[in-house]
Every structure is written in structure tokens, then in C-alpha cells.
Amino acid sequence: MERQNPSAFAEGVGLQPELWAPGAIKSAPHHLGHRERLRERARAGGLAALPDYELLEAFLFRSVARGDVKPLAKALLARFGGFSGVLGATIDELKTVSGVGDAVALDIKLLHEAALRQTREAIGKRPVISSWTALLAYVRTALAHETREQFRVLFLDKKNQLIADEVLGRGTVDHAPVYPREVARRALELSASALILVHNHPSGDPSPSSADVDMTRQVADAARVLRIAVHDHLVVGRDSVASFKALGLL
Structure with missing residues (x-):
């Protein structure tokens, strides 16, 4: 029987090679699987049940493909004083927060534009x-x-x-x-x-x-x-x- 390459197997399941070692699963980063758990809680309890930082975090999943974005979501909320402050910030202001690049800033502004159009639609008819x-x-x-x-x-x-x-x-x-x-x-x-x-x-x-x-x-x-x-x-x-x-x- 051909011997498995631990590194190849680890990459196949989405873990870093260095985590494939005795006891490594116990010391894996806490955010592994967090994204799916958060999505499941949103599906089960509704988006309205999520606190602001988790709602923003879930949105950032689309902008940041990997890693723990909870610290980034909390940093944005702290910097701009709340969810509406994050959406209302300019692209240049958003990029003053560590971890926010062009892609993340643009995605946040797209969300703001969507909210603006929704409220404009309410007065347009x-x-x-x-x-x-x-x-x-x-x-x-x-x-x-x-x-x-x-x-x-x-x-x-x-x-x-x-x-x-x-x-x-x-x-x-x-x-x-x-x-x-x-x-x-x-x-x-x-x-x-x-x-x-x-x-x-x-x-x-x-x-x-x-x-x-x-x-x-x-x-x-x-x-x-x-x-x-x-x-x-x-x-x-x-x-x-x-x-x-x-x-x-x-």
C-alpha cells in the first residue's frame, strides 16, 4: 500500500502542513470551521440575531478568502463608531484600518451604495x-x-x-x-x-x-x-x- 504524504493530505483538507502532527488538531487556529458555524447560526436564528461585528464579519468572508476576519470586523466598528459609520466611511478612510485594502474597501462601499439605493427607492415611488x-x-x-x-x-x-x-x-x-x-x-x-x-x-x-x-x-x-x-x-x-x-x- 502506498504511503500517504502527510503534507499532501493536510492540503487536501484545507489544513496547513505544519498542523499535521500528533496533537496538532488540538492546537489548530480557533477560527478553523468558524465561518461555517457562523453561517449555520445565521441560517438557524436569522441575520437579525447576529451582533454587528458578526454581521460585518460574515460580509467580510466574501472579501477575505481565508483567515480570521473577526479582529478586522471589530477594528472597523471601533474605528468608525458602529456599523453605519463603517458603511459611511470613504475608501481612503477605510484603508487606514490595518487589513483593509482596495478590495475590502470597495466591497464595503458597494454595501453602502446598496443601502443608499434601498432607502432612495422608498421615497422615489x-x-x-x-x-x-x-x-x-x-x-x-x-x-x-x-x-x-x-x-x-x-x-x-x-x-x-x-x-x-x-x-x-x-x-x-x-x-x-x-x-x-x-x-x-x-x-x-x-x-x-x-x-x-x-x-x-x-x-x-x-x-x-x-x-x-x-x-x-x-x-x-x-x-x-x-x-x-x-x-x-x-x-x-x-x-x-x-x-x-x-x-x-x-
Whole structure:
């Protein structure tokens, strides 16, 4: 009978050759078989039963073919403060975490884009002003974890349904350039009847500044001349959203 080559057999079952020795199974890395056990728990108890680090870990299985990704999942959550923070981080920010390369960062951003499209879909098929909860979920997904200010405009038709959501200004950590005439011009191009202005405060505090109030009035004045309504201006913070209309500022 031909003698088995221990190294060849070990490779055949997915173990490293150096583990094929008396007592080696006992000292094998703890993560061997962990992926399948985690998948089985997800199938048995449902994905909602998984804590954030295990949900992220299961997603990372697709990006990292081998090895223990639990430490990476926990490091990402610690670095960005939670699951939504991980998804909202930029590719460059994600790559500051040891173990995250181009492939992992891109996969995470694909997951973020999927979440963004899901929330956008919820406001795209009915009047935006009648789906306020869905709208707030969408703007938070889009902007709550942006590290620089971003000014967006939701362009609405006569039925207050979404025509387009466009970024019209990107700026620094505390300022994004806004040009009221550019907002009005784009609204005319899209035949919009109403607007909802949206921008974020990377500081985390959504309280409108005096500059925010002045800019909003300028945009509203420019739009009014064209008989275009400005329904609201939403300021997105880390954990909440401020509404100019609710605050009596519009």
C-alpha cells in the first residue's frame, strides 16, 4: 500500500502542513470551521440575531478568502463608531484600518451604495413630503457620516415625487459652497416644481448656523421668482436631522 504524504493530505483538507502532527488538531487556529458555524447560526436564528461585528464579519468572508476576519470586523466598528459609520466611511478612510485594502474597501462601499439605493427607492415611488420617515432615513444614510460638508438638492415634480437628488456643492469640514442661481438654473432644467435642500454638519451637531439660515433665504428667494417652492432644508448630524420648517426658519 502506498504511503500517504502527510503534507499532501493536510492540503487536501484545507489544513496547513505544519498542523499535521500528533496533537496538532488540538492546537489548530480557533477560527478553523468558524465561518461555517457562523453561517449555520445565521441560517438557524436569522441575520437579525447576529451582533454587528458578526454581521460585518460574515460580509467580510466574501472579501477575505481565508483567515480570521473577526479582529478586522471589530477594528472597523471601533474605528468608525458602529456599523453605519463603517458603511459611511470613504475608501481612503477605510484603508487606514490595518487589513483593509482596495478590495475590502470597495466591497464595503458597494454595501453602502446598496443601502443608499434601498432607502432612495422608498421615497422615489410616492410623494416625498408624505414619506417623511423614509426621507429622513435616506438623508441620514447618505450624509450622517460624511467627513466633509456636502450640499444636496432633492428636485420634486408637481406631485412632490422625486425627480433627482443631486450634489451641488462639496466643501470642507465646516463649509460647502452654495450658489442660489445654480440651484434655480438646475431646477428649471429638470422642470422641478419644488425643492428640499439638504446638507450635513460633520461636527455631528445638526443645529443650523446663521450662515445656513442666510443661504437658505437666498435660495428660497431665487426659487420664488421662478414659482418654485422650497419645502424644507434638512441639516444632517451624526445622530439626528434638523428641519428648518419644524424650527420655524422657513
